[in-house]
Amino acid sequence: MTGSRARPRERLKESPVTSSLAGSVREVTLAYGRGRLDVTLPPGCEPTVIRQRPLPPLADPAAAVVDALDHPVGSPPLAALARGRRSVCILICDITRPVPNGLFLRPLVEQVTAAGVPLEAVTVLVATGLHRPNLGAELAELVGDPWVLEHVRVENHDARDDAAHRSLGVTATRGTPVSLDRRFADADLKIVTGLVEPHFMAGWSGGRKVIAPGVAHHTTIRTFHSARFMEDPRAVQCTLEGNPLHEEQLEIVRMLGEVHGLSAVVDEERRLVHVGFGEVVASHQAVVDVVAASVRVPVGRRFGTVLTSAAGHPLDATYYQTVKGMVTPLDVLAPGGTLIIASECSEGLGSRAFRAAQQRLAAAGPDAFLASITGKDLADVDEWQTEMQLKPMRHGRVELYSTGLPREDRALTAVVVVDDLTAAVAASMARTGDRSVAVIPDGPYVIPVVGG
Structure with missing residues (x-):
């Protein structure tokens, strides 16, 4: 867990949609569980933090609801x-x-x-x-x-x-x-x-x-x-x-x-x-x-490393829901790059049906798993989430950081499980030869795209 520190959810300071923090070691924060996870980026990292374009919170939410019902x-x-x-x-x-x-x-x-x-x-x-x-x-x-x-x-x-x-x-x-x-x-x-x-x-x-x-x-x-x-x-x-x-x-x-x-x-x-x-x-x-x-944010380029989250609670309660955060940033991940996702997985892997699908994936591999479901009129329950996981696996390398997933379930994720986000980012930078890192603090609630 070196370089990562969890803290309660709190209001973030206003920031640009994308902000470049190149030039020194810096901390970024990711939505994680019911709080936030502070992550220290390695030396030489050139991060671009990608957020939603902020919409102002409603001054009187209760009145806004009544107005919507009336109009x-x-x-x-x-x-x-x-x-x-x-x-x-x-x-x-x-x-x-x-x-x-x-x-x-x-x-x-x-x-x-x-x-x-x-x-x-x-x-x-x-x-x-x-x-x-x-x-x-x-x-x-x-x-x-x-x-x-x-x-x-x-x-x-x-x-x-x-x-x-x-x-x-x-x-x-x-x-x-x-x-x-x-x-x-x-x-x-x-x-x-x-x-x-x-x-x-x-x-x-x-x-x-x-x-x-x-x-x-x-x-x-x-x-x-x-x-x-x-x-x-x-x-x-x-x-x-x-x-x-x-x-x-x-x-x-x-x-x-x-x-x-x-x-x-x-x-x-x-x-x-x-x-x-x-x-x-x-x-x-x-x-x-x-x-x-x-929520759809143009960034103009692809990155060798994408560091993201599963959007925190309640979406990151299971690995099943975590898959969403693996799919949504693929447009800005360079082919062969590394997608690193932080998800608490406080409730573990997910349903028994999803576990069975993941066991098949881990045993057979991506190609054989996809071949086994192609042509079915009725999908097995929850196997579609495993199928969606194949998309980032086809695109590049997927790594998971989780403090809630039981150790015995790690192999069933069929991705690389890491215990140190700082080291994971550094290793990806070395592997891809790209210092540029996209950081998406709120995961699938933000959709980064290369074009407009």
């Missing part, structure tokens, strides 16, 4: 939408997303009940996809409002419960079987909530993605997470046009009918910087248009 995109205000409705289902993302649910769940519930929907007819449904349920203290942290937990029915989606889903048929374009949680599909008023941030395969998170995979049956999820979707060159971050996952999600929304969404954007310190509400596709796109220029 939606492509739909009437929420109060008008809720009149005459018999039931409401509100989707929220699971614990893997730092969504400020405590800011907007109660206003949503209060507005729909004020419009005449009985409180007992309101359900908050955790869109877990194929992740584990969020329970107990974790559920309380996720919901973020004791009043909501006390007064509203809050439940978890279970993608493996066949009886809990309703079939809508198959998509016309790619034949994906569509089956969604009945609590959402049958609700009279359907509302999704979530963060809009870059997503390494679906382009952007939030909106339609909270529905599928969020509350989809496992066959739906496993179909559009199969290799024929994942290996498509358009299935990448910040790309919606032509992205096969996005196009399937849009078709699923059309099959479902009327849906509305609340989309939020937070900064590096998890402060609300933008919120929008309205028809789910139009309002999501409007928020994407706001955030895209902030």
